[in-house]
Amino acid sequence: MGAEASDLEWKKGSAELLILSLLEARPRHGYEISKLIELRSRGAVRYHVASLYPLLYRLEKRGWVEGRWVEKSGQRRRRYYRLTSLGRKVLASQRRGWQRFVEAVDRITGRIVEVEHA
Amino acid sequence: MGAEASDLEWKKGSAELLILSLLEARPRHGYEISKLIELRSRGAVRYHVASLYPLLYRLEKRGWVEGRWVEKSGQRRRRYYRLTSLGRKVLASQRRGWQRFVEAVDRITGRIVEVEHA
DNA sequence: CTCCCATATATGGCACGTCCATATATATGC
DNA sequence: GCATATATATGGACGTGCCATATATGGGAG
Numbered sequence: 449m450g451a452e453a454s455d456l457e458w459k460k461g462s463a464e465l466l467i468l469s470l471l472e473a474r475p476r477h478g479y480e481i482s483k484l485i486e487l488r489s490r491g492a493v494r495y496h497v498a499s500l501y502p503l504l505y506r507l508e509k510r511g512w513v514e515g516r517w518v519e520k521s522g523q524r525r526r527r528y529y530r531l532t533s534l535g536r537k538v539l540a541s542q543r544r545g546w547q548r549f550v551e552a553v554d555r556i557t558g559r560i561v562e563v564e565h566a
Numbered sequence: 567m568g569a570e571a572s573d574l575e576w577k578k579g580s581a582e583l584l585i586l587s588l589l590e591a592r593p594r595h596g597y598e599i600s601k602l603i604e605l606r607s608r609g610a611v612r613y614h615v616a617s618l619y620p621l622l623y624r625l626e627k628r629g630w631v632e633g634r635w636v637e638k639s640g641q642r643r644r645r646y647y648r649l650t651s652l653g654r655k656v657l658a659s660q661r662r663g664w665q666r667f668v669e670a671v672d673r674i675t676g677r678i679v680e681v682e683h684a
Numbered sequence: 685c686t687c688c689c690a691t692a693t694a695t696g697g698c699a700c701g702t703c704c705a706t707a708t709a710t711a712t713g714c
Numbered sequence: 715g716c717a718t719a720t721a722t723a724t725g726g727a728c729g730t731g732c733c734a735t736a737t738a739t740g741g742g743a744g
Contacts, residue, residue: 462671463731469675479692489670499731501694506730524692524739543675550668552607553580557587557661581701597721617702619723642710642721 463495463503465546468531468539471513475530478504504529512538581613581621583664586649586657589631593648596622622647630656 470481478501486494495503507513512535519525531539588599596619604612613621622645625631630653637643649657 466671466674472676477692483691485674488674490673492666492670493674496732497693498695498733498735502730526692546671546675548610552610553584553664555608556584556603556606556611557664558590595721600721614703615722616704616706616724620701640711644721 462546463499464507465539465542466493467500467503467507468512468535468542471529471531471535472539475528477518477526477528479526481529507535511535580664581617582625583657583660584611585618585621585625586630586653586660589647589649589653590657593646595636595644595646597644599647625653629653 466485467481470476470484476484478497481504482495482497482500504513504515508515508529511532513529514532515527515529517525518528584603585599588594588602594602596615599622600613600615600618622631622633626633626647629650631647632650633645633647635643636646
């Protein structure tokens with residue numbers, strides 16, 4: 449009942465948002481996503497493969513991304529994931545949610561100061 | 567090894583940071599913390615009691631907060647938690663960590679744009 | 685030529701945190 | 715007298731990240 453889905457799935461990892469964001473520009477394979485997260489976050493965020501791959505399967509199962517195998521001589525086969533149109537909508541929604549969450553945390557932790565009852 | 571504590575425990579909930587922050591100003595009891603989180607986040611963040619109380623026990627066990635029972639006629643007994651000096655240090659550290667994490671997520675999700683290889 | 689490392693994907697099992705449901709206890713409003 | 719808000723407590727279900735490990739291939743060091 450009430451809204452759809454929990455508004456604060458953030459409590460358990462923002463991994464979904466990160467992956468969907470990285471797939472926005474173009475399709476990427478798992479290992480690339482992993483390294484890109486590490487690189488762009490300057491080492492602050494790092495997902496282990498045992499977390500990342502199952503997550504990609506979940507995203508695909510939900511229809512947010514779509515994977516296809518690409519084989520090239522001279523390298524191991526890779527599975528490239530591209531964002532589906534549904535995935536794009538989910539990403540937009542998750543971006544808004546993340547924004548709201550960060551603001552909420554800031555208000556609670558006092559970075560945004562408010563008067564506390566009279 | 568390496569640093570102390572995991573740098574990114576954020577992946578599983580920022581509840582610790584929120585609670586420690588709220589106890590910074592003054593001691594509070596569980597129910598008050600719960601309501602305050604809900605109020606200040608404008609409903610965006612809401613912890614269920616079954617999450618909150620066990621978390622408070624954990625924080626106390628780690629020596630970050632200290633609880634004491636307060637009984638007043640006309641109301642049910644309450645357990646007030648105050649931030650210990652160790653808790654204050656942890657809070658400062660977690661605040662920095664949260665800050666770094668938000669920046670990292672922003673860089674990954676593209677809110678902070680960067681050039682991507684030549 | 686062999687060993688090791690980086691690349692690249694895959695998975696079983698453990699640990700831990702959050703939620704649901706439920707329980708207890710007291711003061712207030714209807 | 716009963717429902718509701720306050721206030722704390724807990725067993726069990728469930729999801730998800732991590733550790734360890736496995737497979738496969740190319741390139742560099744020795």
